[in-house]
Amino acid sequence: MSEPGKLDAISSDLLKRAVADRFNGEEMILVPVLSVVLALAIGAIVMLATGVGFGSIGQSYLALFTGSVGSVNAISETLTAAAPLTLAGLGIALGFRAGLFNIGAEGQLILGGIAAVAVGFALTDTPAWIHLPLALLAGALAGAAWAAIAGWLKAATGAHEVITTIMLNLIALRLVDYLLRNPPIQKPGRADPISQSVLPSAELPRLLTWIDPNLRVHAGILLVLAAVAIVYWLLFRTTKGFEFRAAGANPDAARYAGMRSGLIIVLVMATAGALAGLAGANQVLGVLGRASPGFSGGAGFDAIAVALLGRSHPVGVLLAGLLFGALQAGGREMQVAAGVSIDLISIIQALVIVFMAAPTLVRATIPWVFTKQVGR
Numbered sequence: 001m002s003e004p005g006k007l008d009a010i011s012s013d014l015l016k017r018a019v020a021d022r023f024n025g026e027e028m029i030l031v032p033v034l035s036v037v038l039a040l041a042i043g044a045i046v047m048l049a050t051g052v053g054f055g056s057i058g059q060s061y062l063a064l065f066t067g068s069v070g071s072v073n074a075i076s077e078t079l080t081a082a083a084p085l086t087l088a089g090l091g092i093a094l095g096f097r098a099g100l101f102n103i104g105a106e107g108q109l110i111l112g113g114i115a116a117v118a119v120g121f122a123l124t125d126t127p128a129w130i131h132l133p134l135a136l137l138a139g140a141l142a143g144a145a146w147a148a149i150a151g152w153l154k155a156a157t158g159a160h161e162v163i164t165t166i167m168l169n170l171i172a173l174r175l176v177d178y179l180l181r182n183p184p185i186q187k188p189g190r191a192d193p194i195s196q197s198v199l200p201s202a203e204l205p206r207l208l209t210w211i212d213p214n215l216r217v218h219a220g221i222l223l224v225l226a227a228v229a230i231v232y233w234l235l236f237r238t239t240k241g242f243e244f245r246a247a248g249a250n251p252d253a254a255r256y257a258g259m260r261s262g263l264i265i266v267l268v269m270a271t272a273g274a275l276a277g278l279a280g281a282n283q284v285l286g287v288l289g290r291a292s293p294g295f296s297g298g299a300g301f302d303a304i305a306v307a308l309l310g311r312s313h314p315v316g317v318l319l320a321g322l323l324f325g326a327l328q329a330g331g332r333e334m335q336v337a338a339g340v341s342i343d344l345i346s347i348i349q350a351l352v353i354v355f356m357a358a359p360t361l362v363r364a365t366i367p368w369v370f371t372k373q374v375g376r
Contacts, residue, residue: 031359032309032323032352034366039351046347052340060340067333068326074333076208076217080287082325083220084109084279084296088303089321090231091147091275093312095161097235098244098268104150104165105276106300107172108143112277113284114176115142117291118185120198120284131201136223136281143277144270146172151269155262161269169300177293187290195291204286218286224318227275232314234271244268276300305353324349 044057052060068078088105095102116139123131150164179185180193187196204223208215235241247264279299284291306324310316331345355362 029319030369031362032320032356034362034369035352035355036323036348038355038362038365039348042351043344043348047340047344056340059337060334060344063333063337063340064327064330066330067337068330072208072211073215074329076215077329077332078322078325079217079221080325081328082321083224083286084282084299085303085306085324086224086318086321087227087279087282088276088300089306089310089317090227090314091143091272091279092303092307093310093314093317094231094235094244094275095268095272096307096312098247098264100151100154100265100268100272101162102147102150102165102269102272103162103304104147104168104273104300105279105303106296106298107165107169108146108273108276109280109283109300110176110296111146111172111280112139112143112273113280113295114179114185114195114291115139115277116202116281117195117198117284120202121196122184123202124199126201128201131199132204132285135198135202135285136278139277139281139285140274141277143280144274147273147276148266148270151266154269155265176291180291180293185291193293197290198285202285203289204282216287220282220286223278223282224321227278228314228318231275235314240267276303279303302349305349308353309356323352 040061044061047057047060048054067074069075088109091108092102092105116135119135119138120131123134126134146168147165150159150161150168153159153164154161177193180195185195187194204218204220206215206218207221208217233241235245243259243264244267247259247261247268280296283295283297283299288295302324306320307317309320309323310318327345327349331342334340334345335342
């Protein structure tokens with residue numbers, strides 16, 4: 001088998017594991033919950049192996065809980081962290097549904113963010129009800145255009161999307177570095193790579209300032225809920241969504257049925273990129289107020305895990321995004337309150353994905369919890 005053929009076979013196998021045909025309570029709630037429990041148990045063993053005492057382990061996990069859902073501020077931080085992960089995860093999940101392994105959410109996210117920033121500071125004296133939607137639209141369009149390049153390359157030349165999206169990530173990263181060091185993006189009077197600040201009229205409003213002005217959760221979480229509903233509607237209630245899913249399930253049958261596979265590929269990639277671009281706009285308009293190197297925080301790469309964990313179902317992706325947001329918010333509290341390295345959270349996240357990628361292992365470890373045993 002040729003190298004491209006091997007890559008297609010590997011991608012096809014991964015995509016089958018990443019997609020759930022319908023919402024299944026055991027597969028999309030019970031397995032993830034047990035995966036987290038098992039990951040926390042192994043995380044405790046890792047801490048013991050590195051010399052952390054039982055008391056500190058208990059304190060660290062208590063800090064993980066309180067830092068993620070233990071207060072209004074903790075919930076605010078969890079939702080703030082979950083928003084970009086869920087938006088980008090929805091885009092990746094949409095690609096999975098159509099049989100496309102989009103690794104380019106990081107590049108699409110940062111270009112969406114820089115486009116939103118540019119519109120956010122350039123349109124002066126513009127009412128917020130016009131300025132904010134235009135900034136969000138700019139982020140979505142930038143992400144869509146960047147992802148559509150990979151879609152067009154696959155449709156026109158057969159270039160595998162895994163390779164092209166990885167390369168486009170690197171190009172986007174360096175392009176943003178260049179833009180941040182040059183006018184008009186760079187902030188006047190600064191020599192370091194940092195953009196001009198977004199005007200107040202383009203900022204996503206914070207939702208809970210009436211409780212505490214320091215609570216950071218913003219209207220981007222409403223955008224996330226709308227995106228989940230729209231993607232669900234698109235996939236399961238529209239003809240175009242059926243075509244997306246049919247192309248992912250059996251490309252040959254879809255072509256035989258008269259579906260235009262090339263157009264579907266470009267449309268899916270553009271839609272996925274738009275969602276990732278919105279994730280970038282969410283960060284710069286709702287949290288940061290400007291762009292700087294690394295402003296994405298790797299959310300585009302973490303979103304791949306979110307899509308896998310959510311089995312590419314919009315509701316599952318939302319739950320997975322909330323879980324990863326909770327781990328991020330709680331991880332900061334673990335580091336401060338218990339003195340545990342933030343790297344432990346990365347270990348726990350990786351373990352969660354390992355167990356989610358092998359649900360049979362979870363079922364074999366705790367068989368009595370499940371109503372039936374399902375083989376591979």
